[in-house]
Amino acid sequence: MKLWFSQAIGALCFLSVGCSHLSVTKDVLTPDYLLAKGSKQVTFLGDNNHPRFSNDGSKLLYSSRSRNSHKGSQIYEIDLAKNKERRITFSDGDAFDAIYISPAEILYSSTTDEIKESPLLNKSFDKEAPPSDLYMSDLYGTQILRLTQQPGFDGQSDFLPHPSKPAILFTSRRGSLTGIYRLDMKNLPVSLISAEKDKEKRFPALTPDTKQAAWAEKNLKTNEESLVLFKLKEKIPVVLKSGEGEYRDLFFTPRPPLRLFYxxxxxxxxxxxxxxxxxxxxxxxxxxxxxxxxAAPAVSDESNERLAFTRNFQDKKQIYIVTLPSDLGPCLEPPAQATIKE
Known part of the structure; x- marks a missing residue:
């Protein structure tokens, strides 16, 4: 296993040894060597995606497909100390985008019911946004509650904890609009956060104080993409960055300072x-x-933060974990630009 790991890491291209790129990052020295120093591959079977740490950092939740026992995507959990994984969902359709909402419960998306309810309409669909609904389950997949029943895609959810009004932010494709919605978990009504014609909004992520949310926004007319920060109470959007490329997999670190991974x-x-x-x-x-x-970054809630992410190798994704370094190098923004913004 160690030999294979060293060979796989050796396939990575490190900027520190002279790789060339045609982007703003081409001359930036990045700490890629850390992938070979202390990083750990935690999945080896199937095609795995969307890792999420448990609150105490001892376990990891993720989706996995292309296994011997199933071809579609199902939810798994791995005990990081014991290096032992177990399957949670056994749904007929694909289960994906799982997150912890308590020490004993998870939230995820599944295509199971939508495909059964509208088999003719769902014969051909966008693989990035399949017909799906949100579900809540215990950690053994025995007690399952369907939360949404709107035709279309419901996924990429994030949990908004509250003593009396817990909620979920998620991406939903309803008709021709793809936007950000909120689900009240107490009474299950769904309300609109933001959706616009000719704009696609995806990958919502809540700030740790739950007062703001960020998402990736694509202008369908120009194909330009932006990162948007949205104050939930005031309903004020602010464009953080735009025009750099295609953003995905947004995730706010649980601990300060306020940092958005993607x-x-x-x-x-x-x-x-x-x-x-x-x-x-x-x-x-x-x-x-x-x-x-x-892709798919997630950061643990620990003083020594760990980063989980996926690496696409030989047409399959595997999950890695590495301790985040204290110094990630220089900012990509020119010093003058940073000064103006401040």
């Missing part, structure tokens, strides 16, 4: 890389990049 395929490049944006400092830093696509 994956991005930058203009002029073929593979997605991991970046982080410090909201207060207006500073973008490259976390990892290489010859393979790196």
């Amino acid at each position: 994956s991005i395929v930058r203009k002029g490049e073929k593979h997605s890389q991991l970046e982080v944006y410090d909201i207060e400092k207006h500073c973008t830093q490259v976390v990892f990049k290489g010859n393979d696509s790196l």
Whole structure:
């Protein structure tokens, strides 16, 4: 296993040894060597995606497909200390985008009921946004509650905890509109956060104080993409960044400072890389990049933060974990630009 791991890591392209790229990151020294120092591959079977740490950082939740026992996507959990995984969902359709909402409950999306209810309408659909609904389940998949029943895609959810009004933010494609919606978990009504004609809004992520949300927004007329920060109470959107490439997989770190992780395929490049944006400092830093696509970042709620992410290798995604370094190098923004913003 160690030999295979070293060979796989060796396939990564490190900027520190002279790889060339046609983007703003080409001359930035990034700490890619850390992938070979202390990083750990935690999945080896199937095609895995969307890792999420448990609150105490001891376990990891993720979706997995292309297994011997199932071809479609199902939810798994791995005990990181014991290095032992177990399957949670056994649905007929695909189950994906799972997150913890308590020590004993998870939230995820599934295509099971939508495909059964409208088999003719759902014979051909967008693989990025399949017909699906939100579900809540215990950690053994025995007690399952369907939360949404609107035709179309419901997924990419984030949990808004509250003593009396817990809620979920999620992406929903309803007709021709793809926007951000909110589900009240107490009474299950769904309300609109933001949706616009000719704009696609996806991958919502809540700030730790739950007062703001960020999402990736694509102008369907110009194909330009932006990162938007939205004050939920005031309903005020602010464009953080735009025109850099294709943003995905947004995730706010649980601990300060306020940092937004995401994956991005930058203009002029073929593979997605991991970046982080410090909201207060207006500073973008490259976390990892290489010859393979790196995506789906998630950060643990620990003083020594760990980063989980996926690496696309030999047409399958596997999940890695690495301790985040204290210094990620320089900001991509020019010093003058950062000064103006501040």
